[in-house]
Amino acid sequence: MSGFDVGGRLKQLRMQRDLSQRELAKRAGVTNSTISLIEQNSVSPSVSSLKKILDALPVTISEFFAGEEVSREQVFYRxxxxxxxxxxxxxxxxxxxxxxxxxxxxxxxxxxxxxxxxxxxxxxxxxxxxxxxxxxxxxxxxxxxxxxxxxxxxxxxxxxxxxxxxxxxxxxxxxxxxxxxxxxxxxxxxxxx
Amino acid sequence: MSGFDVGGRLKQLRMQRDLSQRELAKRAGVTNSTISLIEQNSVSPSVSSLKKILDALPVTISEFFAGEEVSREQVFYRxxxxxxxxxxxxxxxxxxxxxxxxxxxxxxxxxxxxxxxxxxxxxxxxxxxxxxxxxxxxxxxxxxxxxxxxxxxxxxxxxxxxxxxxxxxxxxxxxxxxxxxxxxxxxxxxxxx
DNA sequence: CGTCCCTGTTGAAGATCCTTGACATCATCA
DNA sequence: TGATGATGTCAAGGATCTTCAACAGGGACG
Structure with missing residues (x-):
């Protein structure tokens, strides 16, 4: 329904930074369960929670939701x-x-x-x-x-x-x-x- | 706590489009109360709710959160x-x-x-x-x-x-x-x- | 092998969000 | 004036999100 894989995106960003769910949770001021549930798309987080988590990465909400499909676009321009x-x-x-x-x-x-x-x-x-x-x-x-x-x-x-x-x-x-x-x-x- | 006036931004966008809370709610598939509470910052909406509402405007989440404080930053660089x-x-x-x-x-x-x-x-x-x-x-x-x-x-x-x-x-x-x-x-x- | 520490997952309880169904206000119009 | 329809707000309860606490699995180490 969301049309956007919130959980997957969060997991990707967390992994890139080599953080555990608990470590990220601590920095963000939420619990590890929250991170876990969000990453599994078991819940749709509130904006305030998501903000707290993204601030700890740090990533803006706008960046979080920007882009998705890697396209086969033109790269080189004469x-x-x-x-x-x-x-x-x-x-x-x-x-x-x-x-x-x-x-x-x-x-x-x-x-x-x-x-x-x-x-x-x-x-x-x-x-x-x-x-x-x-x-x-x-x-x-x-x-x-x-x-x-x-x-x-x-x-x-x-x-x-x-x-x-x-x-x-x-x-x-x-x-x-x-x-x-x-x-x-x-x-x-x-x-x- | 959010650092970003979600309610105000939503109201601004809704007003720009000349929509009532009820009309927007209907298009988004939520109730007018939801819009009202969000606009007053009485609640921090879930991402899924916010997405439904923004889809009805239509505005992407990324656009919604892009930009805010116009800063007094340095402009010119020698x-x-x-x-x-x-x-x-x-x-x-x-x-x-x-x-x-x-x-x-x-x-x-x-x-x-x-x-x-x-x-x-x-x-x-x-x-x-x-x-x-x-x-x-x-x-x-x-x-x-x-x-x-x-x-x-x-x-x-x-x-x-x-x-x-x-x-x-x-x-x-x-x-x-x-x-x-x-x-x-x-x-x-x-x-x- | 067991112990220790780490990881992520999951019920049940608590907190928050969302809806239902009211209510007050304002503008229009007979 | 009163009736009507639109607006935004608000309390109560159901639905969902978040926490607490426990749990299972995987290395590391002796």
């Missing part, structure tokens, strides 16, 4: 076959665009001089970070403005209002990653980034 | 202040190393000629992807071997056995991202990546 998303001014090349349930978007971005994600700040769920490969970019996050150059990097919660702008007179190249993916292949793609 | 992880041969520079609960690791990696993640393949939870900035890298994933050069990219499930090796005579630079993060600031960092 530069020429990266999905080009550009809108004429900016251009992004998305790695793994066609993966149905990927947890990240990785982008190879090109900001020509003057490129700008727009005056009204971007805000959306998730986190994003990146590295400046070449050139210079002006990044505004939550009101703070910084000029980043080759080798510099950033990482922030995407709910903070943010904006990318190339104020220099040369192209800027960035490799960035988003989580959860804000680009999807079709449908409800949010605007970058 | 090249010089990136956490250097190298072991003498390979070197990685981790973006956002000190963020407590980040969902990704973003790495600026340098593979000198001969660098190798080792003959016994890496396998761990999560997904990873990256872009080759310069040089050449030999990447093996699940038995398949490919030579990737500047502009090429990769993305795969990290549970597939994999290995990175610089078989050329020049340095290779890669920007990569992992999810969930396989590097932590202190403690049980797994080996790369």
């Amino acid at each position: 530069a020429s076959e990266l999905t080009e998303i550009g809108d004429g001014v900016l251009s992004w090349r998305l790695i793994g665009a066609r993966r149905p349930n990927r947890r990240m978007s990785i982008l190879h971005e090109r900001y020509p001089p003057g490129a700008d994600t727009g005056e009204d700040m971007l805000e959306h769920d998730g986190e994003e970070g990146g590295v400046i490969i070449s050139g210079t970019i002006e990044l505004t996050v939550n009101g703070e403005v910084q000029l980043l150059t080759a080798g510099d990097a950033y990482y922030f919660d995407s709910r903070l209002p943010h904006r990318f702008r190339n104020v220099s007179d040369s192209e800027c190249i960035i490799v960035s990653a988003n989580n959860p993916p804000s680009f999807s292949d079709g449908g409800d793609a949010q605007h970058h980034a | 090249a010089s202040e990136l956490t250097e992880i190298g072991d003498g041969v390979l070197s990685w520079r981790l973006i956002g190393a000190r963020r407590p609960n980040r969902r990704m690791s973003i790495l600026h990696e340098r593979y000198p000629p001969g660098a190798d993640t080792g003959e016994d393949m890496l396998e761990h939870d999560g997904e990873e992807g990256g872009v080759i900035i310069s040089g050449t890298i030999e990447l093996t994933v699940n038995g398949e071997v490919q030579l990737l050069t500047a502009g090429d990219a990769y993305y795969f499930d990290s549970r597939l056995p994999h290995r990175f090796r610089n078989v050329s005579d020049s340095e290779c630079i890669i920007v990569s991202a992992n999810n969930p993060p396989s590097f932590s600031d202190g403690g049980d960092a797994q080996h790369h990546a």
Whole structure:
């Protein structure tokens, strides 16, 4: 009924860490019986119990339930076959665009001089970070403005209002990653980034 | 105790969809009282109940628990202040190393000629992807071997056995991202990546 | 062999979650 | 005004989860 093997997943994570049921139970502040019953899927734990257990691993609930089936997806992407998303001014090349349930978007971005994600700040769920490969970019996050150059990097919660702008007179190249993916292949793609 | 406002989050999602407690309960196959008690944080629902409710929204458990406190973390990282992880041969520079609960690791990696993640393949939870900035890298994933050069990219499930090796005579630079993060600031960092 | 310590499993009792069936409140409408 | 239907809340009891305590099995060691 759960559609997800909670017990198996817990056991897997516990085993990976080389913990006994009793050891994990002690760290989590529950009893070994609880762990045993959950691992056998004899019960569906309460969120509070599961949280206690996962905190002891440590693993977030979100991570615990993320992913499942190991897929036979494409692994290698030639530069020429990266999905080009550009809108004429900016251009992004998305790695793994066609993966149905990927947890990240990785982008190879090109900001020509003057490129700008727009005056009204971007805000959306998730986190994003990146590295400046070449050139210079002006990044505004939550009101703070910084000029980043080759080798510099950033990482922030995407709910903070943010904006990318190339104020220099040369192209800027960035490799960035988003989580959860804000680009999807079709449908409800949010605007970058 | 939960550290996460389950009730508030559920109410938020229900409101967004313009559903009454009874309407949502009906779709989920539980009673309106259940929804009410959960939303007030009077109880910590069982995973199975929560799953039924979230399926009716529909929202995955992972999405439900993703994100929370918008933190006042560091956003901008100068090249010089990136956490250097190298072991003498390979070197990685981790973006956002000190963020407590980040969902990704973003790495600026340098593979000198001969660098190798080792003959016994890496396998761990999560997904990873990256872009080759310069040089050449030999990447093996699940038995398949490919030579990737500047502009090429990769993305795969990290549970597939994999290995990175610089078989050329020049340095290779890669920007990569992992999810969930396989590097932590202190403690049980797994080996790369 | 027996003892010791570890492992995971399992009844029965206790704690918590979930449902039943009320109740109070508010808005609509004759 | 009173009737109706919708909303969210709450007590009591049944259902489920969690603990306590016991149990069986497997090494290690003498």
